[in-house]
Amino acid sequence: MRKRIDGGEIKTCTNVQVYVFLYDIVRNERVVMTVLTGLRNILVFSVLLILANNAYPACPESLDFHKRPLGEEQPLHLCDVMHGKVVLVVNTASKCAYTPQYDGLEKLYARYQQQGLIVAGFPSNDFAGQEPGTEKQIRDFCRLTYGVEFPMFEKVRVKGASADPFYRYLASVTGEQPGWNFHKYLIDREGRVVASFPSQVAPDDNRLVNMIEELL
Numbered sequence: 001m002r003k004r005i006d007g008g009e010i011k012t013c014t015n016v017q018v019y020v021f022l023y024d025i026v027r028n029e030r031v032v033m034t035v036l037t038g039l040r041n042i043l044v045f046s047v048l049l050i051l052a053n054n055a056y057p058a059c060p061e062s063l064d065f066h067k068r069p070l071g072e073e074q075p076l077h078l079c080d081v082m083h084g085k086v087v088l089v090v091n092t093a094s095k096c097a098y099t100p101q102y103d104g105l106e107k108l109y110a111r112y113q114q115q116g117l118i119v120a121g122f123p124s125n126d127f128a129g130q131e132p133g134t135e136k137q138i139r140d141f142c143r144l145t146y147g148v149e150f151p152m153f154e155k156v157r158v159k160g161a162s163a164d165p166f167y168r169y170l171a172s173v174t175g176e177q178p179g180w181n182f183h184k185y186l187i188d189r190e191g192r193v194v195a196s197f198p199s200q201v202a203p204d205d206n207r208l209v210n211m212i213e214e215l216l
Contacts, residue, residue, distance in 0.1 A: 081151070088118070093182070184208065
């Protein structure tokens with residue numbers, strides 16, 4: 001094979017040189033293809049990562065807590081069970097004048113559960129010792145007396161410096177800590193704590209029900 005160089009002189013190339021020349025071309029093309037493939041894979045991965053982040057947004061601060069279901073040993077991340085839901089958080093007691101609100105809370109839960117409402121009960125003995133039982137006793141009382149099916153969580157402190165971190169957060173956001181049993185906090189689907197209701201506001205109170213319906 002003959003190849004022209006700058007001076008116009010014709011130089012004869014051996015077969016080996018031709019093969020080397022062609023190999024370099026093929027090799028460079030492979031390098032280019034490898035780079036392009038790598039860039040394509042990076043682009044695809046980035047798009048998938050963006051979509052995943054949009055599909056599973058970060059856990060809101062209000063739900064970034066781990067709590068045990070009542071009478072159980074293994075805690076749950078509240079985000080795993082409540083994120084994207086409307087949540088009504090209630091501190092409960094079994095020997096209180098407001099204890100019959102269990103019935104109203106269960107009816108509220110049954111009515112709106114399919115639309116995305118979660119009622120979350122947290123037994124507490126903070127007020128006049130009105131929740132003295134063990135977690136098993138509390139669970140049995142709720143189920144046998146009021147047919148409670150909404151989620152009940154571990155027994156906690158809800159007021160003062162010794163309050164559970166979840167309740168300290170709720171109080172810090174609303175400026176209100178529970179003044180008695182069956183205080184209610186309402187959290188929207190984005191995890192924002194949007195309202196606080198005192199014990200006197202019953203589960204069927206229009207102020208509470210209307211707000212829940214708006215958030216659903």
